[in-house]
Amino acid sequence: MSVGSIRVSEIFGPTIQGEGALIGLPTVFVRTGGCDFRCSWCDSLHAVDSAFRDQWIPMSTEAVWHKVTELSGGKPLTVSLSGGNPAIQPLRPLIELGHSQGYRFALETQGSVAQAWFRDLDILVISPKPPSSGMLTDWDQVDHCLHLAAGGPEVALKIVVFDDADYEFAQRAGERYPQTPLFLQPGNHTPPPPDDDNARIDIDGVMDRMHWLVAKVTADQWFTARVLPQLHVLLWGNKRGV
Numbered sequence: 511m512s513v514g515s516i517r518v519s520e521i522f523g524p525t526i527q528g529e530g531a532l533i534g535l536p537t538v539f540v541r542t543g544g545c546d547f548r549c550s551w552c553d554s555l556h557a558v559d560s561a562f563r564d565q566w567i568p569m570s571t572e573a574v575w576h577k578v579t580e581l582s583g584g585k586p587l588t589v590s591l592s593g594g595n596p597a598i599q600p601l602r603p604l605i606e607l608g609h610s611q612g613y614r615f616a617l618e619t620q621g622s623v624a625q626a627w628f629r630d631l632d633i634l635v636i637s638p639k640p641p642s643s644g645m646l647t648d649w650d651q652v653d654h655c656l657h658l659a660a661g662g663p664e665v666a667l668k669i670v671v672f673d674d675a676d677y678e679f680a681q682r683a684g685e686r687y688p689q690t691p692l693f694l695q696p697g698n699h700t701p702p703p704p705d706d707d708n709a710r711i712d713i714d715g716v717m718d719r720m721h722w723l724v725a726k727v728t729a730d731q732w733f734t735a736r737v738l739p740q741l742h743v744l745l746w747g748n749k750r751g752v
């Protein structure tokens with residue numbers, strides 16, 4: 511991979527942002543390839559598992575930007591940077607280029623890698639990984655991400671919840687960052703078959719966890735938490751590129 515190139519798994523859209531603070535907002539996704547985590551339930555393994563490495567294309571900033579402007583018809587919108595972990599890619603020049611043309615940038619990351627350029631984003635979504643993921647969250651790194659973003663983007667936390675232990679993890683995150691909007695997202699259990707466009711999902715399970723989560727936050731009087739399903743999963747299941 512040449513210096514400065516971005517490892518891209520897929521660029522798609524416009525679609526709507528299906529998760530969290532920007533839910534429903536039209537967006538183009540740039541999904542980078544490669545992740546320093548391997549969550550047990552990751553729904554984007556095609557951008558994580560090295561078995562898919564041959565599908566990750568090193569692209570120049572200009573080439574990525576050309577595709578984004580083509581998909582958006584040159585009309586500025588919010589670009590969603592996801593992955594994999596987009597924080598391990600050299601994205602500063604892309605953000606700079608897009609801003610010069612009136613676009614906005616949202617980035618989703620697990621909070622394991624902090625970058626000075628987080629400050630240049632418009633929205634930073636940190637999604638610390640709860641126990642069910644099998645990953646360990648390093649809160650010092652999450653603190654560092656928030657520290658570097660201070661004075662820059664809007665910041666939100668988005669925590670996937672499958673069970674009680676995950677819910678308690680989310681509560682601790684809420685206590686640690688009382689000023690930061692926090693979104694709870696029910697987990698989608700179905701193992702994602704990344705190449706199956708008609709991938710079926712456990713919609714009943716997602717809905718059960720959604721009901722359960724609403725009951726939990728209201729019973730606990732956790733009145734600052736926001737509970738949202740993955741809208742794109744409700745609409746399109748595990749289909750890729752939507």
Ligand SMILES: C[S@@+](CC[C@H](N)C(=O)[O-])C[C@H]1O[C@@H](n2cnc3c(N)ncnc32)[C@H](O)[C@@H]1O
Nearest residue numbers: 551552553554593594595618619620637697698
């Ligand atoms: C695929 S990740 C990519 C960005 C980054 N690696 C991260 O985890 O934040 C985007 C979002 O999808 C969430 N996610 C992944 N698999 C999921 C699943 N099976 N059910 C619900 N949310 C999931 C992640 O927790 C994260 O908030």
Ligand SMILES: Nc1nc2[nH]cc(C(=O)O)c2c(=O)[nH]1
Nearest residue numbers: 525526527528529592742752
């Ligand atoms: N529509 C849509 N919304 C999303 N929000 C977060 C996504 C992701 O995989 O990062 C995602 C995605 O893949 N599609």
Ligand code: SF4
Nearest residue numbers: 545547548549552594
């Ligand atoms: S951190 Fe994000 S992309 Fe990486 S394995 Fe976990 S959910 Fe998937």
Ligand SMILES: [Mg+2]
Nearest residue numbers: 553554592740
């Ligand atoms: Mg996804």
